Amino acid sequence: MSEQPVMVFQDVTKVYPLPAGDVTALDGVSFQVDRGEFISIMGPSGSGKSTLLNLMGCLDIPTTGDIFISGTRIGDMSDIELTNLRRDRIGFIFQYFNLFPLLNIIENVTFPMMLKSQKAVDPEKGKEVLRSVQLDDSLFTHTPTELSGGQQQRVAIARALINNPDILLCDEPTGNLDSKTGAGIMDLMTELNRNGTTIIMVTHDPHIAEYSRRTTRIADGRIVL
Ligand SMILES: Nc1ncnc2c1ncn2[C@@H]1O[C@H](COP(=O)(O)OP(=O)(O)O)[C@@H](O)[C@H]1O
Ligand SMILES: [Mg+2]
Secondary structure, rough: OOOOOEEEEEEEEEEOOOOOOOOOEEEEEEEEEEEOOOOEEEEEEEEOOOHHHHHHHOOOOOOEEEEEEOOEEEHHHOHHHHHHHHHHHHEEEEEOOEEEEEEOOHHHHHHHHHHHHHHHHHHOHHHHHHHHHHOHHHHHHOOOOOOOHHHHHHHHHHHOOOOOEEEEEEEEEOOOOOOHHHHHHHHHHHHHOOOOOEEEEEOOOOHHHHEEEEEEEOOOOOEOO
């Protein structure tokens, strides 16, 4: 089963109907991402990158075409199955970290475990993942605003990894960090990928895209070569 591609798009379109006329954000997109890949998706503003990432993360559905995640066609899944898929197989990392400001670091990281299990979550698992993203133990009981941007992004990465997802989806993960801190985050992602995590990253920064092993370009909602 592990030979299944983690992500397949088959002739996917996404059309947003607007009063002024339909906007075709994705126009016949087909591609495949195999397990263990580290792929970056580059394209100018408005080219469809966020739309693509939202569809990959099952946050939205295509207008036409098919999407398969680890062999399952998402069009065949119920809302509950989609919710479980998002929770168990997909980790998200965003430009603005999106941590819960009132929860401490361990609570932030173990939150997706709470969604999964009715039982009390084991904080040790949270600590283990936080250490794996090189966050110092002394920060574990702090709240996000007490951390630097780079530290916050490490927490967000730990949270994305806590349920052992098949895929890590990243939308401009270093877009809000200075270049040195961003390089540290990219080194971490490179290490995660070496250890087997499949990573799909959207960026408009060619230096950041260089960390990936394959770059796909998108323009006007189409994959370009
Ligand atoms: N929710 C929406 N409603 C209407 N149009 C949208 C919506 N989201 C995106 N679009 C349009 O779809 C196109 C692609 O947008 P987007 O995927 O956000 O591109 P990118 O992330 O590359 O900047 C743009 O023309 C944008 O205006
Ligand atoms: Mg975008």
